[in-house]
Amino acid sequence: AQVIHRLDYQAPAFWIATVDLTFDLDPAKTLITAKHAVKRNPAQAHGPLVLLGEELTPLRVLIDGEPVSFRQEGHELIIEAPDRDFELTLRNTCAPEKNTALSGLYTSGGSFFTQCEAEGFRRITYFLDRPDVMAVYTVTLRADKAKYPILLANGNLLEQGDLDGGKHFAKWHDPFPKPSYLFAVVAGDLVAREQRITTRSGKEHLLQVFVRRGDLDKTEHAMNSLIASIIWDEARFNLPLDLERFMVVGVSDFNMGAMENKGLNIFNTSALLASPATATDADFQRIEAIVAHEYFHNWTGNRVTCRDWFQLSLKEGLTVFRDREFSMDMAGSDSARAVQRIQQVRNLRAIQFPEDAGSMAHSVRPDSYTEINNFYTATVYEKGAEVVGMYQTLLGREGFAKGMALYFQRHDGQAVTCDDFAAAMADANPDSPLSTRLEQFKRWYSQPGTPHISARGEYDAAAHRYTLVLSQRNGKATEPQLIPVRMGLVGHEGQALPLQLEGDIEARGTETVLLLEKAEQTFTFINVLVDPTPSLLRGFSAPVLLEDGLSDPELLTLLRFDSDAFNRWEASQRLGLKRILRAVQGGHALQLDHAYLEAMRAVLRHPQLDAAFKAEALRLPDAAYIAEQLEVVDPQAIHASVEAAWDQLAQALRGDWEWAFEAHQVKGGYRPVAEDAGRRALANLALAMLVRESTRTGEPVWPGRAYQQVKDANNMTERFGALAALVNAHAGLADAALSHFHQQFAHEALVVDKWFMLQARAPERDGKVFERAKKLLQHPGFTLKNPNRARSLLVQLCNMNPGAFHRADAGGYVLWAEQVAAMDAINPQLAARLARAMDRWTTLAEPYRGAAQVALQRLAERSSLSNDVREIVTKALE
Ligand code: DPP
Ligand code: ZN
Numbered sequence: 056a057q058v059i060h061r062l063d064y065q066a067p068a069f070w071i072a073t074v075d076l077t078f079d080l081d082p083a084k085t086l087i088t089a090k091h092a093v094k095r096n097p098a099q100a101h102g103p104l105v106l107l108g109e110e111l112t113p114l115r116v117l118i119d120g121e122p123v124s125f126r127q128e129g130h131e132l133i134i135e136a137p138d139r140d141f142e143l144t145l146r147n148t149c150a151p152e153k154n155t156a157l158s159g160l161y162t163s164g165g166s167f168f169t170q171c172e173a174e175g176f177r178r179i180t181y182f183l184d185r186p187d188v189m190a191v192y193t194v195t196l197r198a199d200k201a202k203y204p205i206l207l208a209n210g211n212l213l214e215q216g217d218l219d220g221g222k223h224f225a226k227w228h229d230p231f232p233k234p235s236y237l238f239a240v241v242a243g244d245l246v247a248r249e250q251r252i253t254t255r256s257g258k259e260h261l262l263q264v265f266v267r268r269g270d271l272d273k274t275e276h277a278m279n280s281l282i283a284s285i286i287w288d289e290a291r292f293n294l295p296l297d298l299e300r301f302m303v304v305g306v307s308d309f310n311m312g313a314m315e316n317k318g319l320n321i322f323n324t325s326a327l328l329a330s331p332a333t334a335t336d337a338d339f340q341r342i343e344a345i346v347a348h349e350y351f352h353n354w355t356g357n358r359v360t361c362r363d364w365f366q367l368s369l370k371e372g373l374t375v376f377r378d379r380e381f382s383m384d385m386a387g388s389d390s391a392r393a394v395q396r397i398q399q400v401r402n403l404r405a406i407q408f409p410e411d412a413g414s415m416a417h418s419v420r421p422d423s424y425t426e427i428n429n430f431y432t433a434t435v436y437e438k439g440a441e442v443v444g445m446y447q448t449l450l451g452r453e454g455f456a457k458g459m460a461l462y463f464q465r466h467d468g469q470a471v472t473c474d475d476f477a478a479a480m481a482d483a484n485p486d487s488p489l490s491t492r493l494e495q496f497k498r499w500y501s502q503p504g505t506p507h508i509s510a511r512g513e514y515d516a517a518a519h520r521y522t523l524v525l526s527q528r529n530g531k532a533t534e535p536q537l538i539p540v541r542m543g544l545v546g547h548e549g550q551a552l553p554l555q556l557e558g559d560i561e562a563r564g565t566e567t568v569l570l571l572e573k574a575e576q577t578f579t580f581i582n583v584l585v586d587p588t589p590s591l592l593r594g595f596s597a598p599v600l601l602e603d604g605l606s607d608p609e610l611l612t613l614l615r616f617d618s619d620a621f622n623r624w625e626a627s628q629r630l631g632l633k634r635i636l637r638a639v640q641g642g643h644a645l646q647l648d649h650a651y652l653e654a655m656r657a658v659l660r661h662p663q664l665d666a667a668f669k670a671e672a673l674r675l676p677d678a679a680y681i682a683e684q685l686e687v688v689d690p691q692a693i694h695a696s697v698e699a700a701w702d703q704l705a706q707a708l709r710g711d712w713e714w715a716f717e718a719h720q721v722k723g724g725y726r727p728v729a730e731d732a733g734r735r736a737l738a739n740l741a742l743a744m745l746v747r748e749s750t751r752t753g754e755p756v757w758p759g760r761a762y763q764q765v766k767d768a769n770n771m772t773e774r775f776g777a778l779a780a781l782v783n784a785h786a787g788l789a790d791a792a793l794s795h796f797h798q799q800f801a802h803e804a805l806v807v808d809k810w811f812m813l814q815a816r817a818p819e820r821d822g823k824v825f826e827r828a829k830k831l832l833q834h835p836g837f838t839l840k841n842p843n844r845a846r847s848l849l850v851q852l853c854n855m856n857p858g859a860f861h862r863a864d865a866g867g868y869v870l871w872a873e874q875v876a877a878m879d880a881i882n883p884q885l886a887a888r889l890a891r892a893m894d895r896w897t898t899l900a901e902p903y904r905g906a907a908q909v910a911l912q913r914l915a916e917r918s919s920l921s922n923d924v925r926e927i928v929t930k931a932l933e
Contacts, residue, residue, distance in 0.1 A: 061421065061423065067183055068099040074190045076193070085149055093143050101138065106134070106145075108177050112149070156178075169316075170310065170321065172237075186470055194208035194228075195225070196224060197223075201221060210318050211227065254289060284351065305327040309321070309322070315349040322346075325805055326346075331725035335771050347378045347381045352374050361472075366473050369475075372440045373440075376447075407432075409683055411434055411503060414893075415931075416504060419442055422501075442499045450487050495535075507527065507528050508540070508599045510523060511524045512603075519584055523579075527571060527574060535572060542566070543618065545618075552584075557580070557581050607633075613625075632676045632680075639689070639692045647700060655673060665733055670733065682895070704744065716742055719738040758787065762781065778792050814831060817859075824856070839874075850888060853870075874889065875890050893911055
């Protein structure tokens with residue numbers, strides 16, 4: 056397979072202005088007729104027209120109505136083209152029901168769906184399938200009317216009607232030029248929730264959410280989220296809905312979360328459907344964020360799109376940033392916003408940090424790829440969103456909004472680059488610290504790796520000076536990056552100290568942003584009257600690893616007093632992390648000390664802190680983040696320490712957990728609002744602790760209560776919380792609860808996914824979790840063909856459950872290699888995701904390291920691997 060390099064970009068040799076497509080839909084063989092208005096790009100060399108197509112059968116090629124000859128080389132269809140504008144007519148077929156890769160046109164549950172990002176359009180028809188070729192599309196769908204009563208494509212419906220032979224048609228037109236990756240069609244027996252809205256400009260719009268019959272009652276939350284997103288984008292960024300009709304469709308076989316096709320978003324049902332009975336608070340929250348994300352793409356991605364796929368973060372990082380801002384505004388209180396930030400950072404550290412340190416490390420704007428589908432990563436999305444967030448930190452909210460306005464003023468309707476975005480931000484804010492440091496800031500796009508910041512402070516009591524030395528290093532990059540460090544100084548009694556930097560004319564209040572731009576820099580604060588504790592990187596102002604060497608008493612001061620909720624949480628995590636690392640590195644059993652346990656008790660009992668915050672602060676750091684602190688990783692040692700820590704927290708705070716469980720019950724009907732969700736999160740954590748402790752001591756009361764809650768709860772959050780408490784504690788009642796739950800929800804695929812997930816992700820004990828997961832591969836409900844189901848068992852086990860996956864007998868790796876290969880024959884994109892379970896194998900301790908290498912080599916030796924999996928495995932072995 057060929058490696059594609061960013062610097063090799065060339066504009067296309069032809070442009071396609073309009074595309075007219077007709078589909079004769081048939082699951083076995085769909086006929087596609089295409090008419091394109093083609094013209095040469097005078098800036099490029101002359102030559103034949105080279106279109107891309109995969110898994111297609113070409114039937115005919117006409118130029119201006121005359122048949123012409125063509126040849127095929129690999130995925131290329133090569134046509135001798137005249138030196139003038141011309142109309143190209145193509146006819147080809149494809150086989151939707153055989154398309155298990157779920158890229159291009161495929162069937163799911165008897166309906167037709169498409170997925171074209173990144174390179175799926177070429178699996179529908181031959182095309183210049185690249186994002187800088189933007190065309191206006193007209194689409195006619197013809198299909199059996201009884202089987203496919205709903206026929207949808209992008210844009211506006213022009214006509215529809217009946218045809219002979221029980222067929223019907225619909226003709227759609229999308230007035231906005233778009234790249235082929237935003238093309239979509241849907242045909243099937245679907246029903247819609249509909250709502251008409253009037254936006255600020257007075258225009259009327261029709262919003263529709265299409266799902267399978269029977270799922271309509273689970274679409275209300277998605278519709279509400281869509282309406283809220285429309286209102287928010289107009290209010291915050293002045294970006295209106297530009298279509299008369301905006302459609303969202305759910306499909307249960309889907310590789311991604313959702314897809315922002317112009318006017319016709321297609322969603323994985325897991326990111327769309329919610330009812331209190333089937334979805335948890337976390338699901339409601341995720342659906343709101345993803346509905347918003349896809350809607351926001353309408354401007355950041357669709358109106359202004361990417362010139363090439365190396366620019367993917369231009370739309371993804373920016374759109375994740377936008378959906379985060381939206382979710383925070385929706386959450387309301389400062390505390391609820393902080394909890395969202397905490398969850399973002401927890402996720403970044405558990406997924407993106409390992410990615411950035413491992414075999415797949417790449418910059419936010421990658422320099423090369425073999426298979427672009429492998430670059431829909433946490434780095435492009437989440438680190439990309441952190442980079443966009445840093446613009447806002449450097450420019451302020453207003454400055455950032457000005458940058459956005461200039462970006463659209465310059466680039467609406469264009470396919471552009473990350474450099475164009477950066478230039479708009481800087482040019483709209485000529486007096487900002489960004490504009491003079493833009494080239495350095497842009498290293499965030501070009502340099503991979505997580506910068507390590509070290510901070511050392513020294514207080515001179517006589518001179519009332521506090522000197523802070525910050526330095527940065529990044530093992531994967533050479534040049535210092537521009538790192539905004541939001542910070543404050545905290546006194547012993549918790550007072551926020553006034554900040555005055557030597558050389559500054561004005562004081563800076565009690566919080567400021569320091570710009571770390573050199574490898575090492577000294578900041579001297581004057582008129583500091585007491586020995587302060589530095590609170591650095593507030594709100595996680597940059598995606599870095601910070602080593603500030605703070606002592607336990609200093610961390611306890613921040614945990615108690617910091618005005619920044621994020622750093623209060625961070626102090627709780629650091630206290631736990633230190634203890635776990637000490638045990639793991641010292642090779643001894645973890646023993647939590649009185650000071651730590653009392654601090655955690657104080658958090659739990661705190662009269663002012665919100666429940667959601669408490670639940671986050673009491674959670675221990677994730678194993679993946681712990682592993683990133685170590686040179687050599689023994690996953691079982693980490694697992695043992697984390698489990699011991701949970702046991703001790705459960706035991707030492709037992710009375711407090713009882714209080715917390717009782718005090719945080721939510722009365723009344725279920726509402727997916729932040730405040731109630733926070734109470735449920737804390738009550739669920741408390742119940743997990745109580746069941747854990749009771750299982751250890753053999754007391755029956757709390758497992759019995761949890762079992763009862765599995766049966767009686769009036770919402771999925773509490774029901775699943777109780778089930779998780781039993782399963783994660785390996786309680787005696789876990790099996791009975793699991794079968795009760797399965798029986799009750801056997802017909803709800805998304806709930807059955809949760810059932811698989813919970814068992815695959817439970818904390819390992821004596822190999823039982825691994826054995827159970829292996830058995831579940833044979834469960835009649837398990838299939839590799841449905842991505843949600845396959846992920847819920849295999850990705851959860853291999854990528855998310857290190858304690859169960861890394862086994863001294865190498866059983867995890869053997870299973871992994873078998874399943875990657877089996878999945879690869881069905882769905883390469885999905886298989887490549889599973890393949891990434893080995894990203895960090897080189898840091899593993901023996902015997903894991905050697906066994907992982909053997910498994911990787913065996914997989915690499917297979918001749919039939921897809922490009923997707925081949926790229927991951929090759930990079931892992933490099
Ligand atoms: N569907 C993916 C997303 O919205 C890719 N664009 O991020
Ligand atoms: Zn996106």
